[in-house]
Amino acid sequence: MPSSDREIVLSLISHTNVGKTALARTLLRSDVGDVADSAHVTVIPEAHTLIEADGISAKIWDTPGFGSNLAKLAKRLRYSKNPIGWILHQVWDRTRDKSLWCSQEAIRNVQSEADVVLYLVDASQPPESVGFVDLEVEIIEWIGKPVLVYLNQTGQPDPERDRTNEAAWREHFKNHEIVKHVSILDAFTRCWTQEHHILEQAGSVVSGDTQVAARKLTTAWIERNLGIFDRAVSEMSHWAREALTDSEPLPQKDLTEKLRELILRSERNKDLDKIQQVMYGRLAETTATTVNELIALHGLDGETASTLAESSRDEFAVKRDIEEPLVATIGGAVSGLVGGLSADLISGGMTFGGGAVIGMLLGGATTFALTRGYNLTRSGQNRVRWTEAHFVTQVKFIIMLYLAVAHFGRGRGAWQDPSNNPAHWESIVDAELSANEKRLSELWKRGGSASASATLHQHLDKFFRQSLSSILGNLYANSQSIFKRR
Ligand SMILES: Nc1nc2c(ncn2[C@@H]2O[C@H](COP(=O)(O)OP(=O)(O)OP(=O)(O)O)[C@@H](O)[C@H]2O)c(=O)[nH]1
Numbered sequence: 001m002p003s004s005d006r007e008i009v010l011s012l013i014s015h016t017n018v019g020k021t022a023l024a025r026t027l028l029r030s031d032v033g034d035v036a037d038s039a040h041v042t043v044i045p046e047a048h049t050l051i052e053a054d055g056i057s058a059k060i061w062d063t064p065g066f067g068s069n070l071a072k073l074a075k076r077l078r079y080s081k082n083p084i085g086w087i088l089h090q091v092w093d094r095t096r097d098k099s100l101w102c103s104q105e106a107i108r109n110v111q112s113e114a115d116v117v118l119y120l121v122d123a124s125q126p127p128e129s130v131g132f133v134d135l136e137v138e139i140i141e142w143i144g145k146p147v148l149v150y151l152n153q154t155g156q157p158d159p160e161r162d163r164t165n166e167a168a169w170r171e172h173f174k175n176h177e178i179v180k181h182v183s184i185l186d187a188f189t190r191c192w193t194q195e196h197h198i199l200e201q202a203g204s205v206v207s208g209d210t211q212v213a214a215r216k217l218t219t220a221w222i223e224r225n226l227g228i229f230d231r232a233v234s235e236m237s238h239w240a241r242e243a244l245t246d247s248e249p250l251p252q253k254d255l256t257e258k259l260r261e262l263i264l265r266s267e268r269n270k271d272l273d274k275i276q277q278v279m280y281g282r283l284a285e286t287t288a289t290t291v292n293e294l295i296a297l298h299g300l301d302g303e304t305a306s307t308l309a310e311s312s313r314d315e316f317a318v319k320r321d322i323e324e325p326l327v328a329t330i331g332g333a334v335s336g337l338v339g340g341l342s343a344d345l346i347s348g349g350m351t352f353g354g355g356a357v358i359g360m361l362l363g364g365a366t367t368f369a370l371t372r373g374y375n376l377t378r379s380g381q382n383r384v385r386w387t388e389a390h391f392v393t394q395v396k397f398i399i400m401l402y403l404a405v406a407h408f409g410r411g412r413g414a415w416q417d418p419s420n421n422p423a424h425w426e427s428i429v430d431a432e433l434s435a436n437e438k439r440l441s442e443l444w445k446r447g448g449s450a451s452a453s454a455t456l457h458q459h460l461d462k463f464f465r466q467s468l469s470s471i472l473g474n475l476y477a478n479s480q481s482i483f484k485r486r
C-alpha cells in the first residue's frame with residue numbers, strides 16, 4: 001500500500017465548545033490540547049494517532065470549532081458556485097476575526113485531510129433548538145466527505161432517554177445524505193465498549209485500502225481494550241480472593257456460653273466488634289488498591305478518595321434496623337426453636353439482612369449470634385470470615401465500581417468517586433448476580449476451605465469475565481460480539 005493508504009484520517013468537527021477536545025482526550029487516554037467552557041479554545045488543528053497496528057494507523061484531527069457567524073455565511077453562500085473555494089481564499093485575522101478564522105481552519109482541515117468527518121453535536125438540547133447544526137452540515141456537504149454524527153453532552157446513560165434522543169437526531173439528519181450514521185458518544189460517560197464503533201463505522205463509509213485499514217484498526221482497537229478488560233478481571237478476582245479467604249481468630253473464651261449471654265442481654269460483643277472492624281479495614285484497603293488499579297488501567301488520572309473506605313463500610317454495614325427486631329424476637333428462642341422462627345422471619349419479608357440472618361439461623365444459635373449486627377460467620381472451629389451474603393454484596397459493590405470506571409471518560413478530568421450510578425446498572429447487575437447465585441455460593445464455600453488457594457483465582461477469574469461480559473453486553477447490545485473473541 002502507498003503510505004496514504006496505510007492510514008485512515010478522521011476529522012473531529014463541531015460548533016465551538018461542544019466537546020471535541022474532551023472527546024479526543026477520552027479516546028486517546030491523554031490530555032491533549034486545552035479544554036475549557038468557552039468559545040474557540042482550540043485554534044490550531046492538531047493531529048493525534050488514535051491507534052497503530054502492523055504499520056497502519058488511524059489519525060484523528062482535533063480542529064477549531066465553527067463560529068457563530070459561519071451559519072450566516074453558509075446561508076449567503078448557498079447559491080454561490082464554489083462556496084468552499086470562496087471561504088478558503090478569504091484572509092481573516094486570527095485575533096480580530098477569530099470565529100471566522102477558526103471556521104476556515106476547520107473547513108480546510110476537512111477538505112485537505114479527512115477521509116471521514118466525525119461531527120459532534122451538543123445533544124443536551126433538542127435538535128430543533130440548535131439552528132446552526134443544519135447549516136454546518138450543509139457546509140461539510142459541499143466538501144463531500146462522509147459524516148458520522150456523534151451526540152455529546154448527553155449525561156449519565158439512560159436507555160429510554162438515549163433511545164429517544166438518538167431517534168430525534170436521526171430524524172433530524174435524515175435529509176442530509178452525507179450523514180451516514182448518528183449515535184451517542186458522550187466524552188464524559190461513554191463506555192469503552194462503544195469506542196471501536198467509530199472505526200467500524202468509518203470503515204463502512206470508505207472503500208479500498210482505506211477500508212481495509214479501518215477494519216484492521218477496528219480489530220486492533222477491540223483487542224487493546226480487551227487486553228485491559230483481561231487485566232481488570234484479574235484485579236477484581238484477586239480482590240475477591242482476598243475477601244473470600246480473609247479471616248480472624250475468635251476470642252479465646254468459651255464462645256457458645258458467651259454468645260448465649262449476649263443474645264439474652266441483647267448486647268454487642270466488644271471482641272467481635274474489634275474483629276469486624278479489623279476486617280472492614282482490610283477490605284477498605286484492598287478495595288481502594290483495586291479501584292486505583294482499575295483507574296490506572298483505564299488510562300485515567302487520579303485516585304479513589306479516601307472516603308471510599310468510609311462509604312464501603314456504610315455500604316457493607318449490617319442494617320441494624322432490620323436486625324434489632326430479630327434480636328427481640330429471638331431472645332426467648334435461643335434454646336432451639338429455629339424452624340418455626342425462620343418461617344416467621346421469611347413471612348415477615350426480610351430482605352438482605354433478614355435473608356442472611358435466616359441462613360445463619362438455620363445453622364444453629366451459635367452461628368446466628370455471630371450474624372446479629374455482624375457480617376461474620378464461623379470458619380472452622382475458632383476463626384470467623386465474611387458471610388456468604390456479605391460476599392455477594394462485596395461482589396456487587398466492586399462490579400458497580402468497575403462500571404463507573406469503564407464509563408469515566410478522561411476528557412472529564414481526574415477520576416471522581418461516583419456519587420450515584422444509573423438505576424438500570426443496578427438492576428442489570430442484580431439480575432446477573434441472581435442468575436449466578438449457586439456459583440457465588442460455591443465460590444464462597446471454596447474460599448472457606450483450607451485448600452482454597454490455587455484454583456480459586458481461576459474460578460473467580462472465570463466468574464468475573466463471564467458476568468462482566470454479560471453485564472456489558474446487556475448494557476450495549478451492539479458490543480456483545482467483542483466478548484466472543486475471548
Ligand atoms: N457534560 C459534558 N460536558 C462536556 C462534554 N464534553 C465536553 N464538555 C465540556 O464542554 C466544554 C467544551 O469542551 P471542549 O472539549 O473544550 O470543546 P471544543 O469543542 O474542543 O471547543 P473549542 O475548541 O473551543 O471549539 C468544556 O467545559 C467541557 O468540560 C461531555 O461529554 N459532557
Ligand SMILES: [Mg+2]
Nearest residue numbers: 020021041042
Ligand atoms: Mg477544542
